[in-house]
Amino acid sequence: MSRGKLAGLLAALALIEALVPSVAEAQSLAGWGTGTISLEPLDAGRPWGWAVGDFMDDPNRALYNTAKRKLLAGQQVYSHTISAFDIERYCAEAPHFDFTWFEMQHSTMDYGEVEAMVAACPRIGATPVLRIPDALEGSVQKAMDIGMLGIIVPTVDDALEAREAARYARFPPTARRSSGGGQATGLWTPAVPSGSNFRESINDNMLVIVMIETPEGVDNALEIASVPGVDVVILGNADLTSFSGLAQNSPEYHDLQARTRNATYRAGKLWGNAAFGNATGNPLSGDSRFHQNGPSNDGWTRPGGGGE
Numbered sequence: 633m634s635r636g637k638l639a640g641l642l643a644a645l646a647l648i649e650a651l652v653p654s655v656a657e658a659q660s661l662a663g664w665g666t667g668t669i670s671l672e673p674l675d676a677g678r679p680w681g682w683a684v685g686d687f688m689d690d691p692n693r694a695l696y697n698t699a700k701r702k703l704l705a706g707q708q709v710y711s712h713t714i715s716a717f718d719i720e721r722y723c724a725e726a727p728h729f730d731f732t733w734f735e736m737q738h739s740t741m742d743y744g745e746v747e748a749m750v751a752a753c754p755r756i757g758a759t760p761v762l763r764i765p766d767a768l769e770g771s772v773q774k775a776m777d778i779g780m781l782g783i784i785v786p787t788v789d790d791a792l793e794a795r796e797a798a799r800y801a802r803f804p805p806t807a808r809r810s811s812g813g814g815q816a817t818g819l820w821t822p823a824v825p826s827g828s829n830f831r832e833s834i835n836d837n838m839l840v841i842v843m844i845e846t847p848e849g850v851d852n853a854l855e856i857a858s859v860p861g862v863d864v865v866i867l868g869n870a871d872l873t874s875f876s877g878l879a880q881n882s883p884e885y886h887d888l889q890a891r892t893r894n895a896t897y898r899a900g901k902l903w904g905n906a907a908f909g910n911a912t913g914n915p916l917s918g919d920s921r922f923h924q925n926g927p928s929n930d931g932w933t934r935p936g937g938g939g940e
Contacts, residue, residue, distance in 0.1 A: 699730045864904060
């Protein structure tokens with residue numbers, strides 16, 4: 633490219649950047665940290681999660697991802713958490729919860745151990761969802777191959793990270809998941825409704841959950857939530873307190889929640905909080921749909937007491 637053409641291109645890009653601010657820049661910061669951010673009212677014509685259904689190949693498809701089915705029906709979902717290799721515990725607990733939160737960000741558990749647990753009692757009830765340590769292609773592809781129906785990606789600060797979280801979780805033409813080995817096909821084919829198959833149905837049964845855990849992520853919440861293929865945006869409540877310095881029961885912290893709630897609703901996605909205490913007793917509890925831990929579906933508690 634000639635020097636003149638390069639200079640012209642750079643000038644054009646600069647002009648575009650000046651005229652079209654990013655979504656994050658366009659957001660008003662008025663009310664930040666004051667406890668005064670108001671909630672965007674719900675529109676009956678734009679229910680929570682409308683864009684999640686719209687992204688599906690067949691929004692009327694019968695889903696074997698039961699957690700996604702409940703979310704799209706407007707219900708709250710809760711998990712139990714597995715952070716160490718324990719087939720007996722996993723198989724005992726999973727029938728009682730909406731999804732299993734397999735924890736690989738803050739544990740030494742590996743993909744092979746998660747794979748073995750899911751294979752030991754397949755389709756047991758709880759939708760298998762893995763919190764991966766990062767959104768690298770290898771991390772996402774391995775989660776898909778071992779049979780996860782959802783991934784949770786931590787500490788997402790901008791749309792580029794959100795895009796990486798979503799781009800390898802579904803097959804083309806929707807995204808860039810590649811055809812590989814693993815147990816996923818054999819694990820879920822028995823659950824596929826008649827007239828379809830694993831390859832045709834798995835994209836619609838996938839859940840991509842991203843976590844906002846920093847003020848930077850809150851600033852960019854609308855562009856994060858708007859990324860195609862992102863289904864759920866949740867707050868990492870403890871880390872958001874750590875990064876912001878705001879107590880979770882403070883009006884200022886509720887501003888952070890309200891900003892991400894509003895942005896997620898505008899984007900047509902689903903919103904939640906990792907800390908299941910936000911599912912009740914919080915001004916935003918009615919909108920908080922996705923939670924780590926919480927009550928079982930049937931009143932089950934672990935032997936000796938102490939349910940999730």
